[in-house]
Amino acid sequence: xxxxxxxxxxxxxxxxxxxxxxxxxxxxxxxxxxxxxxxxxxxxxxxxxxxxxxxxxxxxxxxxxxxxxxxxxxxxxxxxxxxxxxxxxxxxxxxxxxxxxxxxxxxxxxxxxxxxxxxxxx
Amino acid sequence: xxxxxxxxxxxxxxxxxxxxxxxxxxxxxxxxxxxxxxxxxxxxxxxxxxxxxxxxxxxxxxxxxxxxxxxxxxxxxxxxxxxxxxxxxxxxxxxxxxxxxx
Numbered sequence: 267x268x269x270x271x272x273x274x275x276x277x278x279x280x281x282x283x284x285x286x287x288x289x290x291x292x293x294x295x296x297x298x299x300x301x302x303x304x305x306x307x308x309x310x311x312x313x314x315x316x317x318x319x320x321x322x323x324x325x326x327x328x329x330x331x332x333x334x335x336x337x338x339x340x341x342x343x344x345x346x347x348x349x350x351x352x353x354x355x356x357x358x359x360x361x362x363x364x365x366x367x368x369x370x371x372x373x374x375x376x377x378x379x380x381x382x383x384x385x386x387x388x
Numbered sequence: 389x390x391x392x393x394x395x396x397x398x399x400x401x402x403x404x405x406x407x408x409x410x411x412x413x414x415x416x417x418x419x420x421x422x423x424x425x426x427x428x429x430x431x432x433x434x435x436x437x438x439x440x441x442x443x444x445x446x447x448x449x450x451x452x453x454x455x456x457x458x459x460x461x462x463x464x465x466x467x468x469x470x471x472x473x474x475x476x477x478x479x480x481x482x483x484x485x486x487x488x489x490x
Contacts, residue, residue, distance in 0.1 A: 301480075303432075311424075311432065313480035325480070361431055373479055374422035374437035381431055 268292040268377045270362050275382030278352055282386070286347040288362030288379055295343040296320075299368030301375060302336060302347050304358035304384075314360070315347060318368060330356075352386045359383050390414050392476055394483035401488060407463040409486045411476035416456045422477045423452055423461045425470075426485075432475065436461065463488075 274286040288300070301316040315336040317324040324336050335348040345362055360382050363375035391414040401407050411421065419439035424432040434443045436452035439459060449464045463470055471490060476483040 310485050311426075311475055311477075311482040313482070316480065327480075367437065371479070372420045372438065374434060374477065375424075375432070376434045376437075376443065378431040378433070 268364070270364065270377055270379035272360065272362055272379040272382040275360065275384045277385045277387065279388050280352060280354055280386055282352050283348070283350045284352065284384060285349070286360055286362075286382055286384070288345045288347075290343045290345070290362075290364075293364070293377075296340040299365040299373070300338060300345045301363050301365050301373075302345075303361045303363055303375070303378075304356075305361070305381075306355070306358040309358075312358075316365060316368065316373070317345065349384070352384075354386050357384060357386045390417060390478060390481055392478055392481050392483035394474075394476055394486050396486060397484070398487045398489060400490065401466055402490065403468060404465050407466055407470075407488055409461040409463075409474050409488070411454075411459040411461070411483050413457045413459075413478060417478050419455045420478055421452075421454070421459050424475045424477060425472045426475065427472045435474075 269291045271289045299318050302314040315326045317336050321338045333351045338345045362379045364377045365373045367373040393412045395410045421439045423436040426432040440452045451462050453460050473485045473487045475485045
């Protein structure tokens with residue numbers, strides 16, 4: 267059974283940092299691209315970052331470029347999202363998801379974690 | 389940057405009725421489109437990818453169609469568990485969502 271389990275969310279002050287983790291099981295992790303998608307309270311979905319199966323190609327939304335870093339450790343079946351210089355508008359539930367279509371440019375997200383809440387507030 | 393626009397924002401339907409949700413791309417995206425369903429307090433769930441391919445286990449009452457700039461998600465004979473928000477998605481860009489309510 268495919269499982270994605272996020273952790274690391276919490277309350278942080280503006281300007282602070284946080285690292286999210288997504289531990290995956292039930293599939294050959296190193297064969298799949300992964301993505302972080304966030305959802306602000308009461309709002310829609312926003313892709314924050316995605317990375318290829320090897321981690322050799324990583325993309326970021328303009329809203330987080332230069333502040334967020336997505337990494338993966340294929341030996342631990344885990345992806346990370348390092349978030350620096352956090353802003354109030356980064357407050358959201360952060361989901362990790364698997365992307366089987368990344369390599370063909372036809373990405374879609376077939377399995378999702380349950381999400382972890384990040385709250386940026388003073 | 390491609391913009392994905394969904395309509396209507398809210399769709400009021402009755403049990404057993406047909407629901408038709410629309411998604412429009414600001415430029416042609418071939419058939420590179422996915423649809424997701426999200427219920428309150430839950431993560432999104434993949435329904436359709438490649439504009440018309442159903443995800444494994446998805447009931448046959450869900451279908452996707454379209455190509456280029458116009459896409460449709462159709463739910464025939466709405467069930468109680470189908471009331472949710474639906475999002476279309478193209479290469480990292482989501483539409484604003486359509487809420488299907490009673």
